[in-house]
Amino acid sequence: MIELIGVELMSVLMLAVLMIVLALGHPIAFTFGGIGLLFGYLLRGEGVFFIFTSQAMNTMDSGILAAIAMFVLMANLMVKAGIAEDLFEAIRYLMGPLRGGVAVAVIVVCLILAACTGIVGAAVVSMTLAAFPLMMKYGYSKSLAAGTICAGGTLGILLPPSIMMIALADLTGLSAGKLLLGGLVPGFILGGLYILYIIIVCGLRPELGPPLSVEERAAVPVIARLKNGARAIVAPGTLIFAVLGSIFTGIATAREASGVGAVGAFLIVLIYRRFSWGMLKEALQSTARSVSMVMFLIIGTNCFTAVFLDFGGGKVIMEYMVGSGLGQWGVFFIMMLIIFILGMPIEWVGIIYLVMPIFLPIAVKFGIDPLWFTICVAVNLQNAFLSPPAGASMFYLLGLTKGTLTTIDVFKGVMPFVILQLIGLGICIAFPSWILYFPNLIK
16 A cells, blocks of 8 residues: 555655544544554554554563552552642742732642652642632632643643653653653743742732732731741652652662652651541552553554554654754754644643654754753643643643633633743753753763
8 A cells, every 4th residue: 555655645644644533532542543553454464463562562561661650659649648738728828928829839839749749630630629719719810720720730740750751761762860850940940930920910910819818817927837838848848859869869760769759658648647548549549540541542652653653654754854954953843843733632642652753863863962852842741731722731620610610711821821831941942951950960
């Protein structure tokens, strides 16, 4: 078949069918896997089954992916134990005198949770339950509240221990420790931009995010606020130190650090007397669902990409890029634009396993540092959780607020943060030495 229509047309056809089927709303994992199977059978006959089984076995045999299960378990234990709610309650009083202080507290808590969880859902769900009712009580703009919670929650996929960085390490062969530490500076840049935006907007329009009332602030003295804040940060701070410290000092690999994190989270649950068999069962079940979903996505997209590369689709794209005359930066920005657009309808797992086997060799061909390029891809993929129409964090929020918010409220709320994410990506592109500072400190 490929001799009849050519590699170029086959590549376009395979990608076009993928986009059409995804646009119809079919499950991502089965869409990738099904289209890969269809085209693979047309091109290779029964040989496609060897490709599929080989890809599935290689995925399951990857040791670094075990870290995903441990980090997800760590996140679920922290959420089920109510650590996030305690942390938010303490920090909202510290930020209360500020206009937009509760929204700033959401971002601060999300930054801390991101370094304890590594997944978006945990932060968005926790902050929706803890912060959204209070923001409505204090008269916050629905759009600002929605955008703040959605944007803050996405930081969980960038800051270590990020499961996206673990997946990228498995896919690219780069050091998982370097990639995890590579998310630190971009994560704090984005968090800082979010906080600055909230302070400026609420400063100019106080009605969007009023401060806590004088009576409520007076009910908790400053000394009590500081003590509560210090007490609330002990558990997540210890966990962050254990996980990142073990990686940074070289005591443990990323996979081993994930085990340290899971055990540490379990000990925190015991120390805070939040343990129950029901809680443990819920945490394990939630972990099993999340990990199985991620693994199905990885296998499905891996199989699609394997077929695409097998008949020469990746070579076609590389030849086009190299022969385009655009140069290093032109090609770089085209790849970033493609990833940004794909982030609107497709989950991050599908995107990285689709584009990285094609784009990373192109980046290397043009002399782009593969570690820096991969981190930029991760920053760009923040939009996959936030950009309409399919940003996952938006639908977590809509599902939990039960009719309080409309889809338009959420879309209006997230758009300024999408722009801030692009500004953050621009900073990461303009100052690569900042992004690579922490990764370069480990061997």
